[in-house]
Amino acid sequence: xxxxxxxxxxxxxxxxxxxxxxxxxxxxxxxxxxxxxxxxxxxxxxxxxxxxxxxxxxxxxxxxxxxxxxxxxxxxxxxxxxxxxxxxxxxxxxxxxxxxxxxxxxxxxxxxxxxxxxx
Numbered sequence: 041x042x043x044x045x046x047x048x049x050x051x052x053x054x055x056x057x058x059x060x061x062x063x064x065x066x067x068x069x070x071x072x073x074x075x076x077x078x079x080x081x082x083x084x085x086x087x088x089x090x091x092x093x094x095x096x097x098x099x100x101x102x103x104x105x106x107x108x109x110x111x112x113x114x115x116x117x118x119x120x121x122x123x124x125x126x127x128x129x130x131x132x133x134x135x136x137x138x139x140x141x142x143x144x145x146x147x148x149x150x151x152x153x154x155x156x157x158x159x
Contacts, residue, residue, distance in 0.1 A: 041112050041139060049139050050114045057092070064089050068143040076150045088147070095153060098123065112139050120153075 041049075049066065056063035064085040073082040073091055082091045096102075099120040106117040114137040122129040133151030137144055 041142075043109055043111055045142070046112060046114060046139050047109045049142055049144065050109065050137060053144060057096070062089070063092075066144055068140070068145045071144055072146045074146070074148045075153075076148055077152070099153070113137060114139065 053063055053066040056066065067085045067088060069085060070083065071085055071088050073088045074080070082088050100123065102118060102120040104116055104118045106115075108115045115134060116137075117132075117134045119130040119132045122131045131152050133149060133153045136148040136150070138146040
C-alpha cells in the first residue's frame with residue numbers, strides 16, 4: 041500500500057471512532073489488539089471494537105502528540121489524564137497500527153493504558 045492509501049484507511053477509522061459509530065468494517069476479520077506491557081491480546085472484530093470503546097471511555101482529555109503514517113503502518117503517540125492522579129498527571133502511550141488491503145490487521149499499545157482482557 042502507498043502512504044496515501046494507508047492514510048485513507050486510518051482517517052476513516054478515526055472518523056468513525058470519533059463519531060461513536062461502528063468501526064468494525066475498518067478491521068480485518070482476524071484483527072488483534074496487543075497490550076505490549078502485559079502481553080494481553082484481544083482478537084476479532086467485535087472483541088477489539090468493544091475493547092477500544094471501553095478503553096476510550098476511560099481516557100479523559102486524550103491528546104495526540106505525534107502521528108506518523110508509513111506504507112502499511114501508522115504510529116500514534118499521545119497522552120491522556122491519569123484517572124488515578126489528583127495532581128493532573130498524564131499517561132503517555134503509543135499505538136501502532138498494521139494495515140493490509142485497506143483494513144487494520146493489528147494494533148499494539150505501548151504504555152500504561154489497558155484494560156483487563158474481557159473488559
